[in-house]
Amino acid sequence: MLKINKIHHIAIICSDYKRSKDFYTEILGLKIIREVYRAERDSYKLDLALNDGYAIELFSFPDTPQRLTRPEAQGLRHLAFEVDDIKNTRELLVNQNIDCEEIRIDETTQKQFFFCSDPDNLPIEFYES
Known part of the structure; x- marks a missing residue:
């Protein structure tokens, strides 16, 4: 049987990178591990930690589709x-x-x-x- 230790991270694609970065760091208090701008993809990747454990990858991409319904959409x-x-x-x-x-x-x-x-x-x- 497959042995899984824990959830490593959760990836979230946001529509407004600065607004989401402020929400997750300033409001929820997650700590920034690393922030990278990937010019070839016009994309930011922000790694965030909760209580010193890796928790969330926050991504920005241009022109991403919106979530269609809430909360019972697939995904x-x-x-x-x-x-x-x-x-x-x-x-x-x-x-x-x-x-x-x-x-x-x-x-x-x-x-x-x-x-x-x-x-x-x-x-x-x-x-x-």
Whole structure:
């Protein structure tokens, strides 16, 4: 059987590189590992870390198609982050002018969670630990 250790990274293509870079670094607090501009592709690649672990590759490409529907489109459904204090997390995001859903309860685990969106409308979930 195949042995997988962990998820290595999640790749996201954004429509506005600066706006998405600011969202993931300034609002969510991910740390920049490396930023590369690839002139031949007119593309940025930003490697981001969460708690010193490689987490997200943020890409920019010219003229990428938009996501057709939300959230049940094929492909990545949402990105989820575990947090210790769900209410404080939501409050901090709302104070940064991020539109957040109300906190809900997962019927299976009884844990609290809520969704917001990144600058390209990718659903982001925050889930209590």
